Amino acid sequence: MSPILSNAAKVLFALLLLAPMPALAKTFPIPADDPIATISLPEKWEPEPYEEGVEATSPDGSVYVAIEMVRANDVGSTAEEGVKFFAKQGVEIDEKSLKTQDIKINGLPAFDMTMDGTDKNGPTEVGMTLVGTNAEGKFLMIYYWGSEEGQKANLPDLKTIADSLQATK
Numbered sequence: 001m002s003p004i005l006s007n008a009a010k011v012l013f014a015l016l017l018l019a020p021m022p023a024l025a026k027t028f029p030i031p032a033d034d035p036i037a038t039i040s041l042p043e044k045w046e047p048e049p050y051e052e053g054v055e056a057t058s059p060d061g062s063v064y065v066a067i068e069m070v071r072a073n074d075v076g077s078t079a080e081e082g083v084k085f086f087a088k089q090g091v092e093i094d095e096k097s098l099k100t101q102d103i104k105i106n107g108l109p110a111f112d113m114t115m116d117g118t119d120k121n122g123p124t125e126v127g128m129t130l131v132g133t134n135a136e137g138k139f140l141m142i143y144y145w146g147s148e149e150g151q152k153a154n155l156p157d158l159k160t161i162a163d164s165l166q167a168t169k
Helices: 007-018 075-088 148-153 155-164
Strands: 025-030 037-042 048-050 053-057 063-071 092-105 108-119 122-132 138-146
Touching (some): 025 053, 037 053, 037 155, 063 075, 075 138, 092 122, 138 148
Antiparallel strands (some): 025 037, 048 053, 063 138, 092 108, 108 122
16 A cells, blocks of 8 residues: 655655745736836735825835826926925935936836935935836836845845836836
8 A cells, every 4th residue: 555645745745835935926006096007016015005006115124115106297396206205204315415327127217316314213225216107297106215234135025026017008
């Protein structure tokens, strides 16, 4: 009479149980009512949708991201709104530390602005990235801040989030 599971099957089963589980993610339309893009955020970040977008915090609490649709005619006015957003979140920005660059996120043109700042936990890196979409006059704004160590620790998730961004219109 043969055993229910062979030794090889038992070893394979044990390895499967010990293997890391893939990070589960949820995809969000931005904005929910008339999406111009979608983005996926890891469920372990406990993403919360709001009227124009979605926000989440890394499980260790060291990195915050929000992605929302903005209407913009120029980068300057959008940046001013972003500074107000951070102020409401309790993040102080050193505007003299501003660094900018043109980048691409998942093939979409983007303008990235990074600054030094402080939040309730101390020094933080602050960023706003305006991402072009296929919808005229509508952009995505990615707001983020976190400690340098937190960003390094969460880099795989942050890359996965950026790689998931897709324009829908």
